[in-house]
Amino acid sequence: MMILAIDTSTRVSSVALVEDGRVVAELNQDTRLTHSERLMPQIKQLLDMAEKTSRDLTAIAVSIGPGSFTGLRIGMATAKTMAYALRIPIVGVPTLDALAWNCPLDGVHLVPMLDAQKGNVYTARYRFENGEMIVEESAVVRPFTEAVEQLRAFGEPCLVVGERQAIRDASILTGNVRQAPPHLFAPRAASVALYAEARLANGQADDVIELEPLYIRRAEAEVLWEKRHGKQA
Numbered sequence: 001m002m003i004l005a006i007d008t009s010t011r012v013s014s015v016a017l018v019e020d021g022r023v024v025a026e027l028n029q030d031t032r033l034t035h036s037e038r039l040m041p042q043i044k045q046l047l048d049m050a051e052k053t054s055r056d057l058t059a060i061a062v063s064i065g066p067g068s069f070t071g072l073r074i075g076m077a078t079a080k081t082m083a084y085a086l087r088i089p090i091v092g093v094p095t096l097d098a099l100a101w102n103c104p105l106d107g108v109h110l111v112p113m114l115d116a117q118k119g120n121v122y123t124a125r126y127r128f129e130n131g132e133m134i135v136e137e138s139a140v141v142r143p144f145t146e147a148v149e150q151l152r153a154f155g156e157p158c159l160v161v162g163e164r165q166a167i168r169d170a171s172i173l174t175g176n177v178r179q180a181p182p183h184l185f186a187p188r189a190a191s192v193a194l195y196a197e198a199r200l201a202n203g204q205a206d207d208v209i210e211l212e213p214l215y216i217r218r219a220e221a222e223v224l225w226e227k228r229h230g231k232q233a
Contacts, residue, residue: 001200002052003059004043004082005193008035008075009067009095010114010163015042016189017050018197023190025050035074043078057088059205061196063187064092065214066122066139067114072213080208089205091196094214096139099161100126101191102184109136111151111177113162114187116141121166122216123147125158133195141217144168151177161185 002024007014013035016026027046029038047053062079065072076092083090099112106128113121121144125137142150144166151158152175160173161180173179199205 001058001197002056003061003193003197003200004046004057005061005063005093005189005196006039006043006075006079007063007095007098007187007189007192008039008071009063009065009187010071010165011068012186013038013042013071014187014189014192015039015046016193017046017052018190018193021194021197023193024052026188026190028186028188035071039074039078054082054086057082057086059083059089059091059196059200060086061091061093061189061192062211063095063098063189063192064211065095066116066141066216067095067187069213069215072215076211076213080211083208089200090208090211091199091204092206092211092214093192093195093199094139095187096122096124097126097133097135098191098195099187100124100133101195102188103159103161103180104128104131104133105159106130107157109151109154109156109158111147111158111160111162113144113147113160113166115163115165116217119143119145119168121147121162123162125151139214139216145172148172148177163187 017024060083100110
């Protein structure tokens with residue numbers, strides 16, 4: 001099974017090829033170019049590096065959010081178009097799930113965090129048991145400091161995995177709440193692919209037409225528009 005995975009949930013554009021549990025190639029790019037400018041050239045470069053073509057792909061995996069509203073839409077549109085055109089399965093992977101999959105350790109609670117703006121984070125809590133990921137708390141939006149305080153009160157060892165913009169003050173990550181090493185901070189397309197591979201092995205795939213981004217909250221532009229113009233009947 002050859003899976004192409006796409007993650008554009010943050011400013012980093014990440015694509016990867018995974019074949020039967022092996023990461024064949026991965027490209028992560030953080031430049032001034034937008035996802036719409038980077039993504040398709042990245043996919044072509046990735047396939048060229050691996051000496052593969054789109055005809056070799058057997059599935060598409062895509063990070064569905066939460067995260068950057070624009071980035072998610074671009075990644076989703078690209079993934080759905082490719083899956084539809086190639087007539088291959090598509091798997092949507094929640095971004096926080098993929099972040100937790102970066103670090104599949106038993107004996108610790110994994111807490112991914114992504115920037116939700118204005119001091120807030122998208123966060124959830126997971127644990128691994130015998131290689132299986134268990135969701136302990138589903139994705140929510142809360143202030144970073146409040147999220148850390150709740151983890152402290154939880155009392156058990158917690159490892160925070162998240163992008164730098166989300167972790168406003170790393171100095172408070174002490175005691176039972178620690179920060180993962182820097183190479184585990186960003187969402188990775190390879191983790192998206194490996195998580196999707198596990199789902200496909202269990203016969204799980206998504207409908208290419210029905211699959212939608214997981215935003216958790218509304219876009220700031222939508223909220224501002226409603227404040228200025230009022231809700232429409």
